[in-house]
Amino acid sequence: MTATVGRTRTRGIETLSLDSPDTRNALSAALVTALADALTDCAEDPDVRAVVLTHTGSTFCAGADLRDPPHPDALVGLLRQILDLRKPVVARVTGHVRAGGLGLLAACDLAAATTTSTFAFTEVRIGVAPAVISLSVIPRADPRALARYYLTGERFDAPEAVRVGLLTTAADDVDDALAPILDGLRRSSPQGLAETKQLLTTRVLQTFDRDAADLTALSARLFSSAQAQEGMTAFLQRRDAAWVV
Numbered sequence: 001m002t003a004t005v006g007r008t009r010t011r012g013i014e015t016l017s018l019d020s021p022d023t024r025n026a027l028s029a030a031l032v033t034a035l036a037d038a039l040t041d042c043a044e045d046p047d048v049r050a051v052v053l054t055h056t057g058s059t060f061c062a063g064a065d066l067r068d069p070p071h072p073d074a075l076v077g078l079l080r081q082i083l084d085l086r087k088p089v090v091a092r093v094t095g096h097v098r099a100g101g102l103g104l105l106a107a108c109d110l111a112a113a114t115t116t117s118t119f120a121f122t123e124v125r126i127g128v129a130p131a132v133i134s135l136s137v138i139p140r141a142d143p144r145a146l147a148r149y150y151l152t153g154e155r156f157d158a159p160e161a162v163r164v165g166l167l168t169t170a171a172d173d174v175d176d177a178l179a180p181i182l183d184g185l186r187r188s189s190p191q192g193l194a195e196t197k198q199l200l201t202t203r204v205l206q207t208f209d210r211d212a213a214d215l216t217a218l219s220a221r222l223f224s225s226a227q228a229q230e231g232m233t234a235f236l237q238r239r240d241a242a243w244v245v
Contacts, residue, residue, distance in 0.1 A: 004019045004020065004034060005017065005018060005019060005031070005034045005035050005037075005038045006019045006056070007038060009047075009048070011186060012047060012048065012049035012050070012186055013048075013049060013050050013051075013052055013182055013185070013186070014042050014045075014048045014050070014051050014052070015051075015052040015054060015092075016035065016038050016039070016042075016051060016052070016053050016054070017054050017055055017056055018031065018035070018053075018054070018055040018056070018060070018061060019055075019056045021055075021056050021057025021058075021059075023062070023065055024057065024058075024059035024061075024062035024096075025055050025056075025057065025059055025060065025061045025062060025101070026061070026062045026063060026064065026065035026066075027061060027063065027064050027065055027069070027070055027075065027100050027101070027104075028065035028067075028068040028069070028070065029065075029068055029069070029070045029071070029074065030068070031065070031070075032070040032074050032075060032078050033074070035078060036074075036077065036078050036081055039051070039078075039081050039082065039085060040081075042085065042087065043085055043086070043087070046190075048087060049087065049185060049186060049188075049190065049193070050087050050088040050089070050090060050182070050185040050186075050193070051085070051087060051088070051089045051090065052089075052090045052091075052092050052178075052182075053082075053089055053090070053091050053092065053104070053108060054091070054092040054093070054094070055093070055094070055095065057095065058095040058096065059095045059096045059097070059098070059101075060091075060093045060094075060095050060096065060097045060101055060104075060105070060117075061097060061098070061100065061101025061104055061105075062096075062098045062099070062101060063098045063099025063100035063101055063122065063123075064099065064100045066232045066235065066236060069223070072131075072132050072215075072216040072219040072220055073216055075100065075103070075132050075133075076132055076135065076208070076212045076215075076216055078104075079103055079104070079107045079132070079133070079135060079136045079208075080135075080205065080208050080212075082104070082107040082108060082136075083107050083136065083201045083204055083205055083208075084201070084205060085197075086193075086194035086197060086198070087190075087193060087194065087197070088109045088110065088185055088193055088197060089107070089108045089109050089110075090108060090109065090110045090111070090112070090178065090181065090182070090185075091104070091105050091108040091110070091111035091112070091113075092112055092113075092174055092175075092178060093105070093111065093112065093113035093114065093117050093167075093174070094113070094114050094117065094174055095114075095117060096117060096118045096119070097113075097117065097118070097119045097120075098119070098120050098121075098122050099120070099121060099122045099123050099130065099133070100132075100133055102119060102121060102130075102133060102137060102166065103130075103132065103133025103135075103136050103137060104136075105166060105167075106133070106136040106137040106139075106140045106141070106166060107136040109197060109200065109201075110168045110181060111166065111167045111168050112167065112168055112169045112170070112171065112174050112177045112178050112181070113158045113161065113167055113170050113174060114158065114170070114171065114172065114173075114174050115157070115158050115159065115170050115171065115172055116158070117157070117158045117161075117170070118155050118156070118157055118158075119149075119155065119156050119157075119158075119160075119161050119166065120149070120153060120154065120155045120156070121149050121150050121153060122153045123150075123153070124150065124151060124152070124153050125153040125231065125235075125241070126228060126231030126232050126234070126235050126241070127222070127225065127227035127228040127229075127230065127231035127232075127241070128219070128222040128223055128225075128228050128231070129150075129218065129219075129222055130150055131215045131216075131218045131219040131222065132212075132215050132216060132219050134215060135204075135207055135208055135211060135212060135215060136204065137166075138207075139203070139204045139207065140165050140166055141164050141165045141166055142163075142164040142165055145160075145163075145164035146164070149164075158170035168181075227243070230242050230243075
């Protein structure tokens, strides 16, 4: 199935939906390209006041597509594009978020999820590290909490994601939670939104300039390693990896 990004607009809010539920919206090369193209269109359209990034199916994003992974440079580019877009980007999550999906979530300016949503940095369990996504995740999250979840791959719930800084809010009805946020964005001037977002993201983007090349190289090295090959194979075969004791 071809990876697609659905698009709708309501009163200046453009909603982009990751629409590859058969792969749990895993970040394939095709899906990264489709989302980047949609964001470019939003950047160029003066009628778009803000962007909501959401999903079809029960998973917002399962991380990198292990069968068709994007090049690390493409993922860096996508995260930077979200941060650099001179319009707010709001994540709307009604399911689960794993690995690289948390990089997308953290790149968004605001993020809301249902209380039943779950989250996990699962990279360590397949022999790699959350290298590239650290560019957007580390500036957002509590360092002690991040150390735990990076190192263990444990799942955590939406209230915990709020506590550690990965979510803005969690609610039983995510659209009720987002209503005042989107209303506030509609009441704000385009210039005010653009300049305020730039204030908020300047330092994060400086870390991209400083660290992106090193983290991209680390990601490529780890994904080509013997342990990662074993970890990915074990994941696809739904078995424990050889190092599990």
